[in-house]
Amino acid sequence: xxxxxxxxxxxxxxxxxxxxxxxxxxxxxxxxxxxxxxxxxxxxxxxxxxxxxxxxxxxxxxxxxxxxxxxxxxxxxxxxxxxxxxxxxxxxxxxxxxxxxxxxxxxxxxxxxxxxxxxxxxxxxxxxxxxxxxxxxxxxxxxxxxxxxxxxxxxxxxxxxxxxxxxxxxxxxxxxxxxxxxxxxxxxxxxxxxxxxxxxxxxxxxxxxxxxxxxxxxxxxxxxxxxxxxxxxxxxxxxxxxxxxxxxxxxxxxxxxxxxxxxxxxxxxxxxxxxxxxxxxxxxxxxxxxxxxxxxxxxxxxxxxxxxxxxxxxxxxxxxxxxxxxxxxxxxxxxxxxxxxxxxxxxxxxxxxxxxxxxxxxxxxxxxxxxxxxxxxxxxxxxxxxxxxxxxxxxxxxxxxxxxxxxxxxxxxxxxxxxxxxxxxxxxxxxxxxxxxxxxxxxxxxxxxxxxxxxxxxxxxxxxxxxxxxxxxxx
Ligand code: NBP
Numbered sequence: 001x002x003x004x005x006x007x008x009x010x011x012x013x014x015x016x017x018x019x020x021x022x023x024x025x026x027x028x029x030x031x032x033x034x035x036x037x038x039x040x041x042x043x044x045x046x047x048x049x050x051x052x053x054x055x056x057x058x059x060x061x062x063x064x065x066x067x068x069x070x071x072x073x074x075x076x077x078x079x080x081x082x083x084x085x086x087x088x089x090x091x092x093x094x095x096x097x098x099x100x101x102x103x104x105x106x107x108x109x110x111x112x113x114x115x116x117x118x119x120x121x122x123x124x125x126x127x128x129x130x131x132x133x134x135x136x137x138x139x140x141x142x143x144x145x146x147x148x149x150x151x152x153x154x155x156x157x158x159x160x161x162x163x164x165x166x167x168x169x170x171x172x173x174x175x176x177x178x179x180x181x182x183x184x185x186x187x188x189x190x191x192x193x194x195x196x197x198x199x200x201x202x203x204x205x206x207x208x209x210x211x212x213x214x215x216x217x218x219x220x221x222x223x224x225x226x227x228x229x230x231x232x233x234x235x236x237x238x239x240x241x242x243x244x245x246x247x248x249x250x251x252x253x254x255x256x257x258x259x260x261x262x263x264x265x266x267x268x269x270x271x272x273x274x275x276x277x278x279x280x281x282x283x284x285x286x287x288x289x290x291x292x293x294x295x296x297x298x299x300x301x302x303x304x305x306x307x308x309x310x311x312x313x314x315x316x317x318x319x320x321x322x323x324x325x326x327x328x329x330x331x332x333x334x335x336x337x338x339x340x341x342x343x344x345x346x347x348x349x350x351x352x353x354x355x356x357x358x359x360x361x362x363x364x365x366x367x368x369x370x371x372x373x374x375x376x377x378x379x380x381x382x383x384x385x386x387x388x389x390x391x392x393x394x395x396x397x398x399x400x401x402x403x404x405x406x407x408x409x410x411x412x413x414x415x416x417x418x419x420x421x422x423x424x425x426x427x428x429x430x431x432x433x434x435x436x437x438x439x440x441x442x443x444x445x446x447x448x449x450x451x452x453x454x455x456x457x458x459x460x461x462x463x464x465x466x467x468x469x470x471x472x473x474x475x
Contacts, residue, residue, distance in 0.1 A: 002028060002066075003028075003064065003065060003066035004028045004029055004030040004053060004064045004065050004066065005027040005028050005029070005065075005066060005070070005156070006022050006027050006028075006029055006030075006065075006070050006072065006156060007029070007030040007031070007032070007061060007062075007064070007065050007069065007070065007071045007072065008022070008029065008030075008031050008032075008071075008072045008074060009031075009032050009033070009058075009061070009071060009072070009073045009074065009075065009084055009088075010033060010034075010073060010074035010075035010084075011031060011032075011033035011038045011039055011042045011074075012038075012074065012075075012076075013132050013135075014074045014101070014102075014128065014132070014135050015031075015033075015072070015074030015075075016042055016046060017132055017133075017135035017136035018072060018074060018101065018128070018135045018136075018139075018160070019031050019052065019072075020046060020047075020050070020136055021135060021136050021137070021138070021139075021160045022072075022156060022160055023050050023051055023052055025156070025159040025160055026159075027051075027156060028051045028052075028053070029050075029051060029052045029053070030052075030053050030054075030055055030061055030064040030065055031043075031047075031052060031053075031054050031055070031061075032054070032055045032056070032057075032058060032060075032061040034075075036056050039054050039056065040054075042054075058087045058088065058091065059091060062088070062091040062092065067093065067095070067096065068093075068095040068096050068097060068122075068152060069092060069093075069096035069097070070096075070097055070099070070152065070153060070156070071088065071096070071097070071098050071099065072099045072101050073085070073098060073099065073100050073101065073102070074101050074102060075102060076102065077102040077103045077104045077105070077108075078104075078105075078108075081100050081102060081104055081108070081112070082108075082112075085098060085112060085116070089116070089119065089121070092121055094119075094120035094121065095120065095121075095122070096121055096122070097121065097122030097123065097124060097146065097149035097152065097153070098116065098121065098122070098123050098124070099123075099124040099125075099126050099143070099149075099153065100112070100123070100124070100125050100126065100183075101126045101128045102128075103127075103183075103186065103187075103190070103265070103266075103267055104125060104183050105183070105187075105270060106125070106179075106180030106181075106183040106184040106187060107180060108180075108183075109123075109125030109144070109145070109179065109180035109182070109183045110179045110180040110352075112125070113125065113145045113146065113178070113179050113180065114179075116146075117146055122145070122146035122148060122149025122152070123145045123146055123149065124143050124144070124145040124146060124149050124150055124153065124182070125143070125144055125145050125179075125180055125181075125182045125183040126141055126142060126143040126144070126145075126182050126183075126186075127141070127142030127143075127176075127182050127183055127185060127186020127187075127189065128140075128141060128142075128186075129142070129186065129189055129190075129365075129368065129369035129370055129371075130162065130368040130369050130370065131370065134162065134368045134369065137162075138160065138161055138162035138163060138172070138367065138368050139160075139161065139162060139172070139368045139369065140161065140162055140172040140173070140189075140364050140365055140367060140368035140369035140372070141157055141160075141161045141172065141173040141364070141368075142173075142176050142182045142183075142185045142186045142189070142364065143157065143173065143175060143176060143182045144175070144176040144177050144178065144179065144180060144181030144182025144183065144184070144185070144354070145178065145179065145180075145181075145182065146178075147175065147178065150175045154175075157171075157173045158171040158173060159171075161173040161364075161367075161368065162367030162368025162369075163367065164366045164367035166363055166366065168363060169363065172363075172364040172365070172366065172367040172368045172369070173364060174357070174360045174361075174363070174364050176354065176356060176361075177349065177353075177354035177355050177356050178353070178354065179352065179353075179354070180352070181349075181352070181354040181356060184274075184345070184348055184352070184354065185345060185356065185361060186267075187267050187270050187271055187274070188271055188274075188341050188344055188345050188348075189341075189365065189369065189371060190267035190268060190271065191267065191268050191270075191271025191272070191282065191285040191289075191341060191344075192285065192337060192338060192341040192371055193235075193268075193370050193371050194264075194268035194271075194285055194288040194289055194292070195284045195285045195287075195288045195334075195337035195340075195341070195425060196233075196235050196334065196337065196371055197235060197288065198284075198287065198288035198291050198292075198424070198425040199284070199288075199330055199333045199334055199337065199425050199426065199429075200235055200236065200239055200330070201291075202330075202333075202416075202422075202423045202424075202425055202426050203326050203327075203329070203330045204218065204239070205421055205422075205423070206326050206412065206415070206416055206421055206423070207221065207323070207326055209419075209421060210315055210415060210416065210419050210421055211315055211319045211322055211323070211326075212315060212319070213319070213323075215243045215244075215253040215255060215256070216243075216244075218243040219240055219243035219244045221323055222236055222239050222240040222243060223240045225327055225330075226240055228327075229374055229375065230327075230331040230374075230375060230401075231327065231330065231331060231334075231373075231374075231375075232373060232374035232375075233371070233372065233373030233374065233375075234369075234370060234371070234372045234373070235370065235371070235373075242254075242255055243255060259298065260295055260298065261295050261296045261298045262291075262292040262295045262296065263292070263296075264289070264292050264293075268285065268288065268289040268292070269289055271285055271289075271341075271344070272285060272286045272289055274344065274348065275340075275344055278344065278347045278348060278351060279347075280340070280343050280344045280347045281340065281432065281435075282340040282341065282343075282344055283340070283428035283429075283431060283432050284333065284336055284337040284340055284425050284428045284429045284432065285337065285340060285341065286428070287424040287425040287427070287428040288424075288425050290424065291422075291424050291425065310419075310420025311418060311419065311420045312420075313418055313419050313420070314419075315415075315419065322412075322415070324408070325408035325409075325411055325412050326412055328405040328408040328409055328412075329405075329408060329409040329412035329413065329426055330426075331401070331405060332401075332402050332405050332406065332409040332429065332430075332433070333409070333425060333426050333429035333430070334375075334429075335392065335393065335398055335401065335402055336393070336402075336429035336430075336432045336433055337425070337429060338379060338392060339391050339392035339393045339398075339432075340432065342358060342361075342379065342383070342392050343390075343391055343392075345358065345361065346358065358383035358387070359379075359380045359381075359383045359384040359387075362376045362377075362379040362380035362383065363376070363380050366380075378395075378397055378398070379392065381397075382395030382397065382398060383395075391436065393433070393436065393437075402433065406433070409426075409430060410430070412426070413426055413427060413430060444458075444461075447459075451470060451471060451473070452471075452473040455470055457469060457470045458470075
């Protein structure tokens with residue numbers, strides 16, 4: 001039997017689909033899973049007539065692979081990844097490479113890359129976005145780690161990635177950078193995804209509970225928004241479908257029967273923690289994570305709703321006139337959210353020596369992934385035209401877009417406030433815009449207070465930066 005070009009360890013939903021994706025591009029595959037019954041099931045149900053060979057021990061699996069061995073690990077993030085690496089390490093030879101395609105914490109990936117590179121092995125920490133379907137048909141791939149390992153893998157990854165229309169490169173994959181760069185960018189991708197989903201949820205809340213739109217009308221409005229340059233995206237597209245979906249049990253709209261308590265797996269929280277550590281404000285993403293936490297307090301909120309009342313106002317304006325205003329508010333907030341995510345990647349790149357190419361990040365997010373959207377072309381152009389761009393909002397096109405729409409954006413927030421509808425991500429985005437665009441903020445008072453109670457010193461507006469002063473405030 002000819003040796004296998006590519007191996008996959010971990011046959012849960014992602015590993016199975018990626019194995020089938022790689023095989024479908026003409027590469028012979030070997031697979032292994034800790035529990036043999038899953039391997040048997042996969043071989044019997046999904047691998048019939050495919051160029052896939054199963055192994056039932058790690059030793060057998062390693063022997064099936066041609067050198068240098070290319071092994072994709074798709075197991076639960078955390079301890080299981082280390083367990084698999086520890087099993088593989090003694091069986092591999094210099095030049096072989098391990099790819100971790102799970103949602104690993106980038107700091108773990110930094111450590112694993114260093115460990116494995118020190119033994120002559122290659123390690124690629126690769127973010128994979130697109131869920132089950134993306135894994136099978138073409139995900140967005142964010143690989144980072146050992147550069148020589150990536151070079152070996154490039155022909156395969158380029159074939160299995162999502163393909164989009166792009167004059168520079170249609171394959172949604174690029175080498176992100178060394179160490180944990182790939183998993184870092186995937187983490188921020190997920191943070192932006194949290195932001196996008198929360199912003200869409202808030203637009204839905206205003207349209208439904210503020211303006212009183214029915215599910216049929218929401219389906220129509222979201223369908224129209226998906227045709228616009230500004231909002232055309234996977235998440236708006238699936239929301240359009242969701243509003244039309246009927247519940248087979250009741251005959252009503254399924255959306256109305258889904259409990260409003262959102263789950264999370266941790267990448268949004270990691271993004272927020274990294275923003276705080278690196279000193280990059282990402283308030284929209286933080287608001288989105290927090291909104292999921294608040295939503296999960298369902299029973300407590302239900303009890304509170306009987307005691308704490310809101311303004312009790314009902315909407316009496318022109319619904320059709322307000323719908324485009326909500327669209328503008330959503331787009332402005334979305335621009336702020338992406339500006340925050342890109343600023344975080346830029347800072348991490350500087351801090352950790354990743355040397356990330358921001359236009360390339362926007363390019364590979366255009367297909368396969370959950371945040372794929374038409375406006376990523378504009379983000380790519382903005383960073384290509386000016387690689388030193390300090391913030392996306394300062395790119396000519398984004399600047400004009402937000403300045404043109406800030407009126408309706410503010411009106412929508414006032415309406416939500418008047419009606420008592422919480423819009424944490426919309427508000428955080430506007431606060432971000434209003435703080436970033438103001439040359440003077442009230443933190444002169446903060447500095448005075450810090451100096452007053454703690455002698456923390458302050459700089460003066462009439463003296464050069466870097467000179468520090470202290471005042472004996474009680475004298
Ligand atoms: P899971 O995250 O559910 O992991 C299940 C797999 O891990 C099984 O193959 C299981 O083997 C294996 N495993 C575990 Br658990 N502990 C192990 C150990 N100590 N040694 C060896 N194998 C072990 O699978 P998934 O949902 O396919 O996700 C895989 C990765 O991809 C995760 O990091 C996930 O966050 C990421 N991801 C998922 C999605 C998605 O849409 N699901 C999207 C993008 C990324 P067993 O069969 O023997 O228990």
